[in-house]
Amino acid sequence: MSDHTIKINRETCIGCSLCAKTCVAHNIKLDDGKAKIISDNCVMCGQCSAVCPREAITISGYDMNPVPRKETVRLDPDDVLNVIRFRRTVRQFQNRGIPEHVRDQILEAGRLTHTAKNLQDVSFVVLDKQKGWIEQMAVRLFRRIKPYADLFSPMAKNVEIDDHFFFFHAPLVIVVLAKDTTNGILAAQNMEFVAEANGLGVLFSGFFTSAVNASRKIKRALRVPRGKKAAATLVLGYPDVKYLRSAQREKLNVRYM
Template identity: 45%
Template sequence: MRFEHAVLIDAEACIGCGLCRDDCPAGNIVVEDGKARVLAQDCIMCGHCVAICPRAAVSMTGFDDEPQKIEEPMALDENALLVALRSRRSIRRFADRAVEPAVVERVIEAGRLAPTGSNAQDVSYVVLQGAGKDEAEAYAVRLFRRVLPLAKLVSSLARRVDVGDRFFFKGAPVALAVVAKDEVDGALAAANMALMAEACGLGVLYSGFFVTATRFSFSLRRLLGLRRGQRVVALLVIGYPAVRYRRSAPKEPAYVRRP
């Protein structure tokens, strides 16, 4: 985590129920003399103790947002979710319409709320719009145009590809780079963001080719502000779609093993 945090327990409010102790994945809480006590401040700061306490006796320092009380557990409609997942398509044709800043922030917020290994919260985001987006795409286009002749020697698909000026972002108004050291952390955040984007009426394209370009172009990495050890795990191209799909596409059955 980037900031220092501490777990605090209000002894007057604590009723010694042991819920925080039993739910702590780090075994960092004990109950003594009817009160909960934190053993050390080097835990993963997951916040389970804050979330589970029935008396709000546990708090954590160093965070801007206050915990929100959950009156009733939220439950998604499983049928509606399955229909949404089945009907989603990668969008490559976008309307000439800006994405509102508040919508972009909501998509990023969905990524921020994704789980991370050991609660590292090590995922960051680069918002590409306007001139910055055009410059990033231009770097990637130049790189791919250099390697395309070699790819055409071994791939029939590459022979049909035209790396145009909008090859990566398809003219969409916004591209969001998901940056992380851990690939799983970044992928979980990107999945949350894609779902939120579609819930906001946006189309989404995962630009895997752009992710590849960031691994080979120093100029592109510098433009994105990537530090040592950081990598672009996913690039979400988002915008309002200019196409409507009228039915789901066929998928092969799941390959499942049960040893």
């Protein structure tokens, strides 16, 4: 993470203690009726700044300011559930590029996603023009290991690894990198929803993600930083298939205790 400093303006602080109550690190206390940071033990989550009624708390070092929440943003729960119900993996794409502003909105969804310990360890590799030869590296790797997979998996035997096995001719691929895989996957899921809201279809390519993590060569080609791994690969494009029905899922498996 970049360098950040948290500041409390004692002039504007009214000592309401909302910041102290919300600080997960118990790092704020009232001193002389004003909020005060007591140690360096801060994950810079900014919750204190977000609850302050007087904008008395600021964090420096970000290239964005907090956006004031003007009206209550409420999602209709049925609409949200239907988005989940009707999203399907798309493997057939139109021969049509994705506008830059749509791509950027999808990336913004990734950037805005929360991370454990506010690590903000998620980064993205956008494969556009370089997609072809990078896919071929993964194809060569999978063709090499396929004979071994065939021994153990009857399903693998039926699969042919053609030249577009990973990206299905899609116009855009985004590899999500992270130190903590869970953080990367959360970002990827939010990105999928924004992609869907833009009329795109998405495939999570678990195979390509595995290829990246298994191959030093592909890691080098993608310039994966040390300490990070591929958490997810989103394959994106306008769908050339229309699903008329939702997926069927197994019975809800839940235990109430």
